[in-house]
Amino acid sequence: SQKIEQNSEALNIQEGKTATLTCNYTNYSPAYLQWYRQDPGRGPVFLLLIRENEKEKRKERLKVTFDTTLKQSLFHITASQPADSATYLCALPMNTGFQKLVFGTGTRLLVSP
Amino acid sequence: NAGVTQTPKFQVLKTGQSMTLQCAQDMNHEYMSWYRQDPGMGLRLIHYSVGAGITDQGEVPNGYNVSRSTTEDFPLRLLSAAPSQTSVYFCASADAPGTGSSYEQYFGPGTRLTVT
Numbered sequence A: 001s002q003k004i005e006q007n008s009e010a011l012n013i014q015e016g017k018t019a020t021l022t023c024n025y026t027n028y029s030p031a032y033l034q035w036y037r038q039d040p041g042r043g044p045v046f047l048l049l050i051r052e053n054e055k056e057k058r059k060e061r062l063k064v065t066f067d068t069t070l071k072q073s074l075f076h077i078t079a080s081q082p083a084d085s086a087t088y089l090c091a092l093p094m095n096t097g098f099q100k101l102v103f104g105t106g107t108r109l110l111v112s113p
Numbered sequence B: 001n002a003g004v005t006q007t008p009k010f011q012v013l014k015t016g017q018s019m020t021l022q023c024a025q026d027m028n029h030e031y032m033s034w035y036r037q038d039p040g041m042g043l044r045l046i047h048y049s050v051g052a053g054i055t056d057q058g059e060v061p062n063g064y065n066v067s068r069s070t071t072e073d074f075p076l077r078l079l080s081a082a083p084s085q086t087s088v089y090f091c092a093s094a095d096a097p098g099t100g101s102s103y104e105q106y107f108g109p110g111t112r113l114t115v116t
Helices: none
Strands: A004-006 A011-014 A019-025 A032-038 A045-051 A056-059 A062-067 A072-077 A086-094 A097-103 A107-112 B004-007 B010-013 B019-025 B031-038 B042-051 B054-057 B064-066 B076-078 B087-094 B111-115
Touching: A004 A086, A011 A019, A019 A032, A019 A086, A019 A107, A032 A062, A032 A072, A045 A056, A045 A062, A072 A086, A086 B042, A097 B031, A097 B042, B004 B087, B010 B019, B019 B031, B019 B087, B042 B064
Parallel strands: A011 A107, B010 B111
Antiparallel strands: A004 A019, A019 A072, A032 A045, A032 A086, A056 A062, A062 A072, A086 A097, A086 A107, B004 B019, B019 B076, B031 B042, B031 B087, B042 B054, B064 B076, B087 B111
């Protein structure tokens, strides 16, 4: 089965800097990869999807890369703000169904003023 | 649109009791799923449905039942609660995949369940 690794240690950065979060997977290469944001006590919220044939995707201050050779995705937040503080989850589809997701444990990001 | 709603928000059960977690969505999504989230484990898929009348098991289905009689509702039943089922439960829905789909899943606010 697919295993996803995200850094379990919190990432602390200063406002204005770029935050970079890592998602590594171990088995089959997925057709796509998603990133979600989760705030304490709330459900995850979808941010971005990147497909296997895409190297990079951007949305406002967010950038996601997908390297199927390294089996890795990087998630960047540029010009970070305290409001970006949250846990960020990486998700991939299971090989048994496009809509069945496997999630990483998430990385907590703390942006200090 | 209310999106995905879940009730109750909190629940405490004694071992052996049964209960149903409710989930409803008003976006006419075909796909619905239930996840549990435990510290250090991430979200794990319990059961899912690709449409009314069709359900299937996810990664951790034991101890849970589901049914899907309407597009809108997808209740999760705990048959005989055990302390190992203490968790936060999330329901999610998604549109049928199509050209250019983002496969975005919309999550509810969660139900925090404690089994003593």
